[in-house]
Amino acid sequence: MTADRPGAHPEDTPTVATLVVVDDDGTDVVLDADEAAALLALTGGLDDATVSACPDCRSRTLACLALVDVLDAAAPHPRAGELVALAEDAPTSHCYVVDLAADCRHPRWRDPGFPEWFAVVVPPPTGRRPPRR
């Protein structure tokens, strides 16, 4: 690791999506590792907004209204505005956190929040099946 490559700016470091918050419409807010860690630290792991969560990773189903409250009550986060907008515009009362950093198939996530989460974050490939001819 060279800290002083010529022409490199600190903000050039590539962002790696670590955590995604998505709603039923597919609107998403993508957080990198630092943003995800900060968000979870500021919000107590989003516990107060969590409806259902995988016990093994950070993927979870959130209540949108509670998410807005949690973000309002937390110390400022650089992406909080986007997350509040997503939660307020979500077509259903829930939104969904996907932990991209975890290689987890959620085998121990066994309550009704899981199929709901799964249906949103794992859409069928290329949308609807074309009509048969």
Ligand SMILES: [Zn+2]
């Ligand atoms: Zn999991």
